[in-house]
Amino acid sequence: MQLRLGSAYISCMLAFVLWWSSPSAAAPSVVVSIKPVHSLIAGVMAGVGTPELLLHDAQSPHDLNLVPSDIRKLSRADLVFWIGQALETSMAKIVRAAVSRSKSVELLGVPGMERLQIRKSGLWDPPSDGEDGDRHGEHAAVPREQGRNGDYLQNVDPHIWLSPANASRIVRLAITELSLVDSENAANYRRNGEAVIARILALDLDIGKKLSAVKDTPYIVFHDAYAYFERHYGLNAVGSISVSPERMPGMRRVQLLRGKIESLQARCVFSEPQFEPR
Structure with a gap:
């Protein structure tokens, strides 16, 4: 009787240990x-x-x-x-x-x-x-x-x-x-x-x-990718060098930008590391 109880106890413990140590369901891919x-x-x-x-x-x-x-x-x-x-x-x-x-x-x-x-x-x-x-x-x-x-x-x-x-x-x-x-x-x-x-x-x-101390400062970005950030924090972005990463600026646009940087008194021009600055 004691032997049967002991065997049952060991079986239960083994089952518990196996259940406890088994991995949980795989994470979704x-x-x-x-x-x-x-x-x-x-x-x-x-x-x-x-x-x-x-x-x-x-x-x-x-x-x-x-x-x-x-x-x-x-x-x-x-x-x-x-x-x-x-x-x-x-x-x-x-x-x-x-x-x-x-x-x-x-x-x-x-x-x-x-x-x-x-x-x-x-x-x-x-x-x-x-x-x-x-x-x-x-x-x-x-x-x-x-x-x-x-x-x-x-x-x-x-x-x-x-x-x-x-x-x-x-x-x-x-x-x-x-x-x-x-x-x-x-x-x-x-x-x-x-x-x-x-x-x-x-x-x-x-x-x-x-x-807050620089939100009124005019600046220019490489391409127009930050409107949500600018709108949320009330920043004063005044233009972009390129319309999109696929469309590099031509000479006419570069000349326009140079004039506008001066007239708008843009204090900073932000580049992007993945594109070659010119």
């Missing part, structure tokens, strides 16, 4: 297109898994060339987070062909996301014949119902993550989407996500204080 969004998703997944990043330092999202291994990652992923065709132009067809709609999270078209129109006046666009370029481009907000239209999104500035409010929206969306595909870790995603949002809020306050 998540692919993210660009580094800023990747850092947000990685924060939500902390301690559960690590999302894969498609775009690396030397690449531009505007002309990203996917290799076969990238396409395999996309096709096998449980979730794919990307901005949309307006930013990752070259990968849009591949994503839509390789990833089902239920697994593709196209952030630019998400309802509730703040969206700004691409600026097309003054020093934000090459002057046409007879255009003097005096007007500063305005980054008008896109009505939500229009922003949901895929064609209309081609006129939307895709750099949405530079708005702290949008960054928090992306985090909340990630909590929801990850919890749907991995309900076992829903509490972890929620806890991690709230911590990420708290850090965004703290960073927002810190940046706002640091920029």
